[in-house]
Amino acid sequence: MQRKVVVRERREYAAARGGLSSSKPNSTSSLRRVERKTTPLQRGERLRTNVAMPKRPPTHHTASRSKVELIKERSDYLRHPLLEDLVDGKPNVSNDSVQLIKFHGSYMQDDREARAFGRGKAYQFMLRTRQPGGFVSNKLYLTMDDLATDFGSGTLRLTTRQTYQLHGVLKDDLKSVFSTIIKSMGSTLGACGDVNRNVLAPPHPYKNRKDYVHAQELANNIADLLAPQSGAYYDVWLDGEKFMTAEKEDPKVTEDRAFNGFGTNFEGSPEPLYGAQFLPRKFKIAITVPGDNSIDVLTNDVAIVVMTGDDGEVCGYNILAGGGMGRTHNNQSTFPTLTEPLGYVDKDDIYHICKAILATQRDYGRRDDRRQSRLKYLVHSWGIDKFRLVVEQYFGKKMQPFKPLPKWEHKNYLGWGEQGDGNLFYGVFVMNGRLKGEGKKMLRHLIEKHELTVMISAEQNLILCDIKPEWKQEIQESLESVGYVDYEKSDPLDVKSMACPALPLCGLALTEAERGMPQINERIRRLMTKVGLPSDDGFVIRMTGCPNGCARPYMAELGFVGDGPNSYQLWLGGSPNHTRLAEPFLDKMKIDKMEETLEPLFYFFKTRRASAEESFGDFCARVGFDVLRVYTKAYVPPPSIAQLPRVGVEAEAFEQLKAIAEKQNKTLSEVATEAIAAYSAFALKGK
Known part of the structure; x- marks a missing residue:
């Protein structure tokens, strides 16, 4: 009798959601159902549990569990x-x-x-x-x-x-x-921990943009949806007093979390979505609007793009899956990667698809090797099509085709701007995200005095919100008095750089990051000036003390990844809009060798960039690493040519020099210098 009831509940709910219309198993399906015993939840609801399983195991590894499990x-x-x-x-x-x-x-x-x-x-x-x-x-x-x-x-x-x-x-x-x-x-x-981590969304200050406001609301709701439910948090820190009650969350979040028509939940468990084992590893979600890539959206396990109709109202979401930054040195089976398009879902289905993806990772993610347990490795192992197929079993219906998106643009939300409600916002550039000293005191004073709210950006900056126009001058002058100058007055290298805390506190850190980043940027700026690059030229620089990638160095145009004391891997070729992965250029670089390592690259960039708008990362990706390595090996530091008398050459000789330079990926000055030196050596020897 119980089975008839729960099957009917499943069919009715599925029909309401536009899902499966029949409880009969599909004989042609490559998946089978495994039913667990149904027990009432604490709320007294009777729900069905079934878990979709591929006939073949998702991997060929022996079933075992790590110590953390x-x-x-x-x-x-x-x-x-x-x-x-x-x-x-x-x-x-x-x-x-x-x-x-x-x-x-x-x-x-x-x-x-x-x-x-x-x-x-x-x-x-x-x-x-x-x-x-x-x-x-x-x-x-x-x-x-x-x-x-x-x-x-x-x-x-x-x-x-x-x-x-x-x-x-x-x-x-x-x-x-x-x-x-x-x-x-x-x-x-x-x-x-091995749960859904903080949900990202653009640190929007806009009050008149429905898509941005919705992205923020959705971030809160998904955080509630996927939060641990057992109450252990309150038992440990509040002696069992649940200060933040479930009544504060959106009723649809509560309803959709409880729904178990397609096997996403553990029946009768204090943790209906996670169970006693929780997830194999951390799980990251980011939400944005089309075109806004202020949060490195493609680096997350799941990326959600809010889609609106012609009337500006939210109608659904593009879903991408499989991104992640972490890797391990000398382990080629670990790697950074970006999300792949998974599909599109209607607005009412967003919580169900999040649960479906989480359940797929929960049930099929690796639990024997934590280095291989992130969602990206499951997607890589199966391929996106098979991954989608299993997700759809938990979702209860097929996903719709992925909808076209505009080109991604990077936004930093720094400086002054209008919120759309008559008030202003001000994005404060905070070097490496560290609030300290007089700057921390002044921010506290202004935020307390004017009762401001704040947004934290994914690039470690603060956006002060709800500023009355008449407060603008006071806030600007007060912040500049303690060193928080407007970002346009700061070095672009600093503004576009990020670093993780690293030494001395992080147990995984192999070398410096946050504490070394300001001096590294100063050295890079001096080097850029030496080779003739403009003082306002900047590109994305990121530094981490280990390969876990907390500051996302694998998305940088120039990335430093710690691999030992005062030693870093060098990664190049990320894009300014954070849509292309960097690649490893040098396995090991001692930090005192940085100038001699980077000078050839910067000089090549200065002399061969396609235009003044071409960024360093785009240049490296366009030219290719093979060419960069050849050029670096053949590089001869340019002498003070500008201080020497000019020497004219015949047009035919000039064309020959030019052809040699193109063929050998060298500058005209290098080829001419080498030719003259070779001829001089020959002539002097003959004499």
Whole structure:
């Protein structure tokens, strides 16, 4: 009797969604259904569970699980041994809890430069907030500023996923910091761990653009939809008091999360979408509008593009899948990659498609090797067509064809602009996203005085919102007085660069990134000036202390990826609009060799760029790495030709020199110098 009821529920809901119209299995399908026992959820609803499975395993690997999978399974949904470790009087938590506390939004770190002889590691904790779309209320901004001063290192960091990172918190203070954030209507839940991470969206200040406003709302709703549900977060940090209640989320989010017509949910589980094992690895979603690539949208596991009709109303979404940045040195089976078009869904189906993609990764993602467990490797292994087929089983119907999109453009939201409601916004350039010192104090003063809201960009900058026009001069002058000059007065290299925190806190860091980036940019600027490139020329530079790619160096025009002390891989060829991956150009470069490594490339770029508008990354991609390497090997630093008398040559000789230069990918000056030197050596020898 129960089966008839649940099948009828499935059929009726599917019909309402435009999905499968019959409960009869498709005899021609390459998939089979596996039913689990149906038990009531806590809300008392009876739902059906079935999981779509390919007849053949998605991989040929032996079914095994990593140590992290076992830790998750025996943790009682992220509670133990974390609850016990927090009150054991030690400055650190156990190895098991190191993994579990990530799900709560924190990493245990060791300040390598603060270790005292004979006293072991200097343990502290980093907390990361959840800020869908980068939105920060006035109250939460002030709270985070206070916490950084009272419990942290005194600084706040803006991340490349539009969140805060609070460093330097001691274990004894964790509960106070977590509970304060929660009670200020903030959260750290889902900011780390093997769950859906912070959902990106353009840090839009526009109040008169329905598509941008919708993207922000959707980011919040998807963050709610895919947030862990077991209540462990509140048990650990608020002693079981669920301060933020489910009544605050959109009713459609609640309804669509509970729907289980096509096997996306675990019946009766405290975690209906994640189960006891959660996901194989982190899961990242980004949302944008057509043409706006301010958030590196193509680098995410899932990219959602808000599509509107002729009337400007949202009608559906283009869905892309399979992006990701992380890789491992000397492991060719790991790689960065971009999303591929998956299909289009109508507006009412967006939560269902998100659940379907998540369930596919949950059930078929690798759990034996964490280096291979991201969604991108599943897509790579299956191919996008097979991946789509399995997603559609969880979705309950076929996706519609992907709709055409305009060319992507990069927007930085820096400087002054109009919101569309009579107020202004101001995008503040923050070098490497670090708020500190007098700059931090002044921002706090202005945001508190004028009750401003804030948006965090995916490039580590702050957008101050809701500014009355009469406040403009005061805010501009106040920020410039503490070093926050308008971005147009800053070096374009600084404005377009990003770096991860790296040393001394990140346990994965092999070398410097954030602390070294300003000096690296200064050296690059001097080198560019030396070879004659304009002072206002800039391109995307990104630096990370390890290959995990937190600052997305694999999208840079010039990327530095740490591979050892003061040593980096060099990646070239990303595009200014963040739609093309960079490629590895040099496996190892000691940082003191940077000038001699880059000078040939910059000189070649200066003399052979197609136009003044061609960017360095586009030039490298157009010319090709083989040509770049040949040129670099043959490069002879140009002598001070401008200071020497000019020498005329016959037209025929000039054409010959020009032909040789083209053939050997050298400049005319290089070829002429080599020819004269060779002739001189011959003549002197003959004499």
